[in-house]
Amino acid sequence: MxxxxxxxxxxxxxxxxxxxxxxxxxxxxxxxxxxxxxxxxxNVDVRPKYFARSSMMLTCFGFIMALPVGMFIFLRGMAIAGNVLLWASVGIGTVFAIAWGTWKLSHLVFAKQMTEVKDTKEAQLD
Ligand SMILES: [Zn+2]
Structure with a gap:
């Protein structure tokens, strides 16, 4: 509050x-x-707090959801063809791609929202 x-x-x-x-x-x-x-x-702009929090939630959601999606791709791939190295690398690649993607996306969303915040005020980020 x-x-x-x-x-x-x-x-x-x-x-x-x-x-x-x-x-x-x-x-x-x-x-x-x-x-x-x-x-x-x-004197301060409280909106950056809310913008940072929504970006943090997006990043957190991406990091949490990346692992089940990667595991799903690995298990589905293993059911179709038993190439462990191939499907493990595709699964791990998916985990890193989703995590990195949501991290970058949240940074873009935060930067776009922060363009509305005037520079004359101190941004409260704590
Ligand atoms: Zn006071």
Whole structure:
């Protein structure tokens, strides 16, 4: 949950009160529709966090799904013809191709989404 402070214009991961400001300044939830009008005023741009997370999910999905697909190709190939070296290399090649492909694709998706983010703001990636 991303929260932000209207006084110092900083954003934080959760919490009720701003840790930077003096006194008890209430933090606002960035996900609530009534608070989204303030997002343009913040010093940081929180969108890179979400863009990075979706790219990370895509990469993770590709890395996880690559192994079963490679194993499936290897087993199907072995059922058709028993050339272990051929089907093992095709299966391993498939694993690396899918993993590398989703990694590159997620980088492209992240770079495309980041073109919307203005350079004048600090991108919050932590
Ligand atoms: Zn503050």
């Amino acid at each position: 991303v929260k932000f402070c209207l006084q110092c214009k900083s954003s934080f991961w959760g919490g009720q009160y701003c840790p930077k400001c003096e006194g008890q300044v209430e933090l606002l939830d960035a996900a609530l529709p009534e608070n989204q009008k303030y997002l343009a005023e913040l």
